Amino acid sequence: MENTPVSIPQSFIQELLARVDVVDVVGRYVQLKKSGANFMGLCPFHGEKSPSFSVSPSKQFFHCFGCGKNGNAIGFLMDHAGMGFREAVQDLAQQIGMQVPDDENTSPQDRERAAAQRQKQATLTDVLEKAGDAWRRHLRESPRAVQYFKGRGVSGQVAKRYGLGYAPEGWRGLASVFPEYDSPLLEESGLVIVNEEDGKRYDRFRDRVMFPIRNVKGECIGFGGRVLGDDKPKYLNSPETPVFHKGRELYGLYEARNAIREHGYALVTEGYMDVVALAQLGFPNAVATLGTACTPEHVHKLFRFTDTVVFSFDGDAAGRRAARKALDGALPYASDTRSVKFLFLPAEHDPDSFVRAYGPEAFARHVGDAVPLSRFLLEAAREGCDLGTAEGRAHMLSNARPLWAALPDGALKRQLLTELGELGQLPAPDLAQLALADAPGDHVVRAG
Ligand SMILES: [Zn+2]
Incomplete structure (x- = not known):
């Protein structure tokens, strides 16, 4: 909705x-x-x-x-x-140049502003597309960058599908693409950085392999760039711009949207290299968040394409923390007809290295065995709680309360209440009362 x-x-x-x-x-x-x-x-x-x-x-x-x-x-x-x-x-x-009528309350100024904003966005995506084209040409001319992708097992076909490129070394490489290198558009699109002290301009992305980030319409809205060696920062994304909002966009969604339908689920990973490598290895239905935790907006967007979302996380502590954030993002959308699962890989692996080491079948099995949201919620709630004591059980219930409250109403929510009751050794009606009474944002009028 x-x-x-x-x-x-x-x-x-x-x-x-x-x-x-x-x-x-x-x-x-x-x-x-x-x-x-x-x-x-x-x-x-x-x-x-x-x-x-x-x-x-x-x-x-x-x-x-x-x-x-x-x-x-x-x-x-x-x-x-x-x-x-x-x-x-x-x-x-x-x-076709028609103006969507706005609310009657919208002032002409607001309308003009909205039109100007749309115009600006179209201009920015054009600028970004042009940079992406140039970087794709540079990739073909850079044996080092080609070697990097080859070394990761990426075929020419997959490179083309994801529009991969290479931003060459040098401070003003884009000046050859944009003769008006001083144009404010280059700064607004995030392609160029302006030094605050001396006002000098230079390319944001230098000597990096480039991953264009597209919106669901296929327009280029930003880039991710990765170093070829071990320099820092390893990954660099476009900054927030009028067309690019990290908390809303998912890398690879445009490219994956058909595969998501065909495979019946979306696989959410943590990095763009994971997405490209997985596409290469038989999982073209993968997307990635862009250096941010998974937000409710991300989840909402994914559910427009599928009813099943599988989050994949590295098996280390950081992966576990990321999974907790994804759980929070997913809870409001976990209705009875949808399925959200959490896949934890062995600690030393990311999806790319896992599929390489054990093969696509093993990975597909792992996907099949992913932890359902309900179980992960219970695990998250009981973490650090000694269920052998009344205090521990009470603590577990208080951990569970906000998670449970965030779920949409339905059978899943009710069943979880029963499970929480068993785990916390409280009858469900008591629990319901406790949960509803204290849930943040809920206004329940209780009788008596
Ligand atoms: Zn059909």
Whole structure:
């Protein structure tokens, strides 16, 4: 559910749908061929080798004879590109130069500001795309960078799919790509750093292999760069910019979105090299957070594409801490129809090294055996508590309370209450009362 309270008038939606062409919209994502009155292509919603996905220009509808998926241009963007309703409408309107009506209360100034902001964002993604193109060319010319990726087992095909590149050594390499190196856009896009003291400018990314970060529409919104050797910092990301927000974006989601549907789950890892290596090793459904803990927004975004999310963590203490943060992020979305699991690898491994050492089958088995959210919640609650004492049990329950309260209502939440009751040796009704009474943010009026 989108948390935009403003509704868009139905008349606007009608006009929008009359003016966009679903063939163009779908054609941005799926290769279509004219076939009679319609266009056909490989269905992006289910894996297939011969096309059964049809797009009708006269009906302005798409329909798959294989899996039955169908809808209009807005539905396509929501289902395929993972956009929210308003986002999809906005996207379509922008393409044909229509202005989505805002809330009546919005002032003309606000409207102008919003339009200017969208314009700025489009400009920034263009600038970033251009830098990415240049770095892809540089990769081909740098045997050292090519060797780095080869050494990690990355094929040319996977490198292409992820748009990998290389930012060469030197302080102003991008000056050859952007003759107006002084343009404020280069600073705003995070490509160039301006020294505060002398105002001198230089490239942020130097002598690094480059991973473009794309939004769900496929636009380049930032980069991750990794050193080829052991220099520090090992990983460097674009700063927060008007188009890039670490807490919202997942590396590899654009590239993985079809595979997530085909594999039936999304695998969340900790680094972009994990994502690329896993894609190479048969897990193209992996994504990564960008040097931040997993946020509720990340989880929300993933659940637009799948009902099953598996978090993968390194088996060390840091991985365990990251898992706890991911648990907090996932709890509000762990409804009864969804599944969230936690995969812990042996301490010395990350997903890349694990698959290399034990093979894809072993990794797939580990994924299958991942710890369900309910069990991880119980483990997290009882950590450090001696359940042999009343104090320990009470402590465990107090740890569990905020976690349990964050779950959406449903059967899972109720079952966990029963389990917590057994573990804490309190009957569920008592527990419910305790939990509900003290849960932060909950306002429960109790009788008597
Ligand atoms: Zn289909």
